[in-house]
Amino acid sequence: MEWKNTADVVIIGGGIIGVSTAYYLAKEGMENIVLIEKGTICGGSTGRCGAGIRAQWGTEMNCRLGIAALDIFEQLDDELGMSVGLNQGGYLLVAYNEEEFETLRKGMVLQNSLGINSRMISLKEAREICPGLSADDAFGFFFHGRDGHADPFLTTFAYLEAAKKMGVTCFRHTTCTGIVVEDNVVKGVETERGTISAPIVINCAGAYAQFIAKMAGIDIPNWGERHEIMITEPVAPGVCPCMLMSFSGNYYIQQRPHGSIICGMSPEGHPEDFEMKTTWNFLEEMSRTLVRLLPRTKGIRVARQWSGMYDMTPDAQPIIGETDVKNFYHSTGYSGHGFMLAPVAGKILAQHLAGKTPDIDFSMLDYRRFARGEHIRESNVV
Ligand SMILES: Cc1cc2nc3c(=O)[nH]c(=O)nc-3n(C[C@H](O)[C@H](O)[C@H](O)COP(=O)(O)OP(=O)(O)OC[C@H]3O[C@@H](n4cnc5c(N)ncnc54)[C@H](O)[C@@H]3O)c2cc1C
Structure with missing residues (x-):
């Protein structure tokens, strides 16, 4: 596949969060989206997870995200044109x-x-x-009874195939080695294969997200x-x-x-x-x-x-939103429930980036909540 030196959006991480975000950005009409993954798609947590999906949460935010994700999962086969293996045994x-x-x-x-x-x-x-x-x-x-599970590989690949049909480019075996920042504004990413200039960069690197954040000088407590x-x-x-x-x-x-x-x-x-x-x-x-x-x-x-x-994360709720570096975003910290929340997480961040009002206001998931001492601990976690 031909290398791209420029993109409108670069997403770091080829797990379910990065892939669903790419899909919903493309669906919102954004173009020239590039996803980079250091290994293979689903090689991180996504391909290793239990893939349970539930709306029984202890915080209002997780409940809202959980039920919205279930609504999406229930029609995802039709939307993506492939089975995601949803099974609702509760x-x-x-x-x-x-x-x-x-x-x-x-x-x-x-x-x-x-x-x-x-x-x-x-x-x-x-x-x-x-x-x-x-x-x-x-x-x-x-x-x-509406809770259940889906197949993490089928779900991620269904999102990826649909995203590719809408023009998303995916570079596997491409490690992000640096974030280009000028005057506190993100300008792109450095990778082992070369630099990609881009006005928007999204960190979807799962359990490695804190290392990516650090490349831009941002500390997250993940x-x-x-x-x-x-x-x-x-x-x-x-x-x-x-x-x-x-x-x-x-x-x-x-x-x-x-x-x-x-x-x-x-x-x-x-x-x-x-x-x-x-x-x-x-x-x-x-x-x-x-x-x-x-x-x-x-x-x-x-x-x-x-x-x-x-x-x-310290409160077992995700971090979604822009950082202190302009146009450098996070969607990470899913604390063991990122598979089930991925459809809604991708969708609301894409809506925000497309200039729309997101279906769910995720401003409280800003990472600066930890410094402000505003986090509410989710109790329903194994
Ligand atoms: C044992 C287990 C059970 C789980 N059970 C559930 C469950 O039942 N339900 C549920 O919802 N969730 C569950 N989870 C959690 C779920 O797997 C994660 O929250 C979810 O997969 C996160 O997706 P992600 O895309 O953020 O991360 P990942 O799938 O880890 O994707 C991140 C990707 O970023 C890539 N990356 C990292 N650094 C770089 C770099 N420098 N350059 C390029 N790429 C990079 C990694 O290679 C990786 O592929 C479970 C997790 C585990 C481990």
């Missing part, structure tokens, strides 16, 4: 003590006020939704956190048709349409391990949790385990 949230139950109940009240029809359910109903669930020690359950995940051999459907999740229990578990069960948990000690090692400890602990909650899984084999990076 998210079943499990509380293990009174305090957690109260937090989730308050979350449900907030969600309901924003049009998200989550509800409190009994153990009996939880077992109807998730047959064979063994959770006698649980304090209570909450459920939202960090990468290694999370492990595993998948079993396929078994008959119906073992865990919903996403079973607990924040204090520290797990998420879901059966894929082809029968494999995918599950993960948060690591101890927030490891900033960019080598993305996997551990025996995770395999053992996760397997124990799986069999305790779903005794029918006893004896099934683990097919694969791997790691990926969460792109964390």
